[in-house]
Amino acid sequence: MNIIVCIKRVPDTADADISIDKSGKDIDKSGLAFDLNEWDSYAIEEAILLKEKLGGTVTVFSAGGEDSNESLRKCLAMGADDALRLTDPAFAGADGFATARALAEAIRKRPYDLILTGTQAEDDGYGQVGVVMAQMLRIPHVSIVTRIDVQEKKIKAHRELEGGLEEVVEVDLPALLTIQTGINEPRYVSIMGIRKVAKKEIKALGASDLNLKPEEVGLAGSDIQLDKVFLPPVGVGAEMLEGKPEEIARKMFDILKDKGGVA
Amino acid sequence: MKEIIVVAEHRRGELRDVTWEMLSKGRQLSESLGGELSVALLGKDVKNLAEALKPKANRVLLVEDNRLEFYNSETYEKVLAQLVTEKKPVLTMIGHTAMGMDFAPCLAAHLKIPLATDCIGIDPKNETFDLTRQIYGGKINAAVSFLRKGPQYMVTVRAGAFPVMEKEPLPGEIVSVPSPLTDEALARRFLEYMEAAVGEVDITQADILIAVGRGIKDVENIPLVKELADSVGGVLACSRPVVDKKWLPKGCQVGTSGKTVKPKVYVAVGISGAFQHVAGMKGAGTIIAINKDPKAPIFGVAQYGIVADLFKILPVIKDKIKQLKQK
Ligand SMILES: Cc1cc2nc3c(=O)[nH]c(=O)nc-3n(C[C@H](O)[C@H](O)[C@H](O)COP(=O)(O)OP(=O)(O)OC[C@H]3O[C@@H](n4cnc5c(N)ncnc54)[C@H](O)[C@@H]3O)c2cc1C
């Protein structure tokens, strides 16, 4: 089974104190830690598990700057065979649609049975790239997948719906699946493991390698553009409990007693 | 005439809330554009749903076909591609849900209609629309516009983002639209639904829920939160990453893909407040959030907030509560 996985390197913002940069169109990313998009860490793990079981190859693609090599190397260390990076100054400003088009063009000429992406990216959160790629490659897709059983020339996949309900579907190969968190337990990558793949070449492909015209890539090839970013309005907002830890604890107890009936 | 089409979402015989929310927003948009609102309903034997939708739109575009008994991205795409091509709505609205996320991106790409996903704000502007989306897990809002010009546009709409407003009923008309589906084999086939296994504790019945998120860092620290829950007679719940890492069972998960809870008090510990989590707990009587990040989106839904390192504050809270209860 030949598997292609698309991955993105994203800033870790959940824990960080973030601020808006001077352009007003993005956050200030200096000082932020970056890592493999959470959903993609499950996608690459699933690909490696399938390879270990069924043989074949795993090839990883990422559209991004030089820094993305770090995340691609992590995937190589996890067990991927090959990694490619799509990069071109003309790719700047790409939305989900334009990103999907570049990835689809890069993948089109390669042999594959299965393409895996994450369900969504932690940063832009389009939840779109995988499904658009499937349409462009004219292959069937299943999104938000929490379990895969490979059968003869087809896959049985569980899709997550709302409220704990799942939908089981069958899809002919080649197909694209968008992977949901929790499908597996992504393996730990040691520093030794990363070192082993440090020298491996990661090929870079630009717009001309993909036969894409300037108007088809980056901002020019996008459906949407981001005009400005701002902090979400908090509405009434929470009343902050302040003071020494003991005082905060007492206030919290009072609320629990008052509103929750704690005796 | 400027038509807006809302794609109705239903499952197992019931229309889902996002449908009413989109119809409410769609109506406001169509009124300001001087156009009309249609709702597309695809299914098998769904006349009763069409009747329920009638007062909320100018017309119900009803496509009935035995092949539409269960949602399938392929059949939905085929039917809606034809419908949207024929009707040429300025705007097609689809839920940013397990269903909408699965077919809207390919429908838009197929029809070459510009798409903005997961919108929480939609405002008409000069023949196009200004949108609001959230990025970085809800910590930042983004004002977004369509760069590629329509004349048709498509959006997926976040569930819960738009309120359902009471308005006088519209003279909805049910229009039967012939189904373009044939017996042609599909590359993707629906097999069955599977219900999540019922857990040991039912978090939906608890008066007090102490919910823990990724901020807890390690499974070894879960007892810290469990002790707090025990001390106030509450039940332990959690966000999705805690279940993904198998630190707590799936039955404890609150959110769109977990449980919807309405306890008297919900305490969110080390949870950022992603919309998929908030959707499951915003109905709680009182929400208290404990988070070290003052900008965490959870403080936007909580009534009370504590900005603190949970590892420092939880032991103090636990001891204090013990002490106060003894009095
Ligand atoms: C289709 C789909 C369905 C989903 N369904 C659900 C669902 O049902 N339920 C759900 O919860 N999620 C769901 N998600 C995932 C959701 O998008 C978020 O990824 C998730 O809710 C984040 O969980 P979290 O808040 O625990 O973690 P994070 O977002 O990582 O937040 C951790 C928080 O802990 C705080 N923190 C860290 N250390 C400390 C400390 N020492 N003291 C105090 N605070 C600290 C941080 O400031 C941060 O705010 C779904 C996603 C998708 C795509």
Ligand SMILES: Nc1ncnc2c1ncn2[C@@H]1O[C@H](COP(=O)(O)O)[C@@H](O)[C@H]1O
């Ligand atoms: N720049 C990128 N390079 C490679 N894959 C990407 C990129 N952006 C998004 N993806 C893939 O598409 C998935 C969904 O992203 P999104 O649609 O942006 O939420 C991610 O989990 C990745 O698998």
